[in-house]
Amino acid sequence: MHPENWHVARGRELRSGPALIFDLDGVLADALHRQHFLHLAEPDWDGFYGAVDADEVLERGRALTEYFRDDVPVVVLTGRIDAVAEVTKSWLDRHGVRWDVLICRPPSDSDDSTHAVDYKRVEVRRLLEAGVEPVMAVDDNRRIVAMYEEFGIPSLYFPSGYYDNSARYDGGV
Numbered sequence: 001m002h003p004e005n006w007h008v009a010r011g012r013e014l015r016s017g018p019a020l021i022f023d024l025d026g027v028l029a030d031a032l033h034r035q036h037f038l039h040l041a042e043p044d045w046d047g048f049y050g051a052v053d054a055d056e057v058l059e060r061g062r063a064l065t066e067y068f069r070d071d072v073p074v075v076v077l078t079g080r081i082d083a084v085a086e087v088t089k090s091w092l093d094r095h096g097v098r099w100d101v102l103i104c105r106p107p108s109d110s111d112d113s114t115h116a117v118d119y120k121r122v123e124v125r126r127l128l129e130a131g132v133e134p135v136m137a138v139d140d141n142r143r144i145v146a147m148y149e150e151f152g153i154p155s156l157y158f159p160s161g162y163y164d165n166s167a168r169y170d171g172g173v
């Protein structure tokens with residue numbers, strides 16, 4: 001049994017062994033049109049998540065998933081809330097993104113209660129406990145890239161620019 005916030009793609013399975021970890025927003029999905037919801041005194045999370053289905057795919061990120069052997073599964077580890085898991089799965093399929101497992105924040109979690117880097121650290125631990133061996137992790141948040149380094153996981157900073165102009169908000173998804 002997987003945690004309830006782990007969503008396995010149809011016809012796929014989560015197995016032990018090597019895997020790639022990809023962030024979603026700013027790496028695979030172009031969330032630039034939603035960033036203004038976060039650059040407020042109080043972020044408008046409903047607005048931010050309500051617009052996810054309108055994201056364009058980030059071609060550079062999608063291409064990056066294809067550069068790796070296709071027998072190495074792709075875990076999409078996103079800070080998105082679990083309430084948008086279904087729309088996100090459809091989005092990934094519609095845009096031809098290679099993915100095997102989608103992990104969102106647990107339903108009990110929220111952007112206000114847990115910083116993205118702390119939520120992702122917990123999920124990385126759970127992946128390791130499940131026997132997953134991440135060979136590369138990609139994220140557009142430098143703090144999250146540094147978190148992967150804590151585990152000794154090779155990590156790649158993918159510049160989205162989302163964090164460059166945000167004085168208050170350095171977490172994000």
Ligand SMILES: [Mg+2]
Nearest residue numbers: 023025026173
């Ligand atoms: Mg991101």
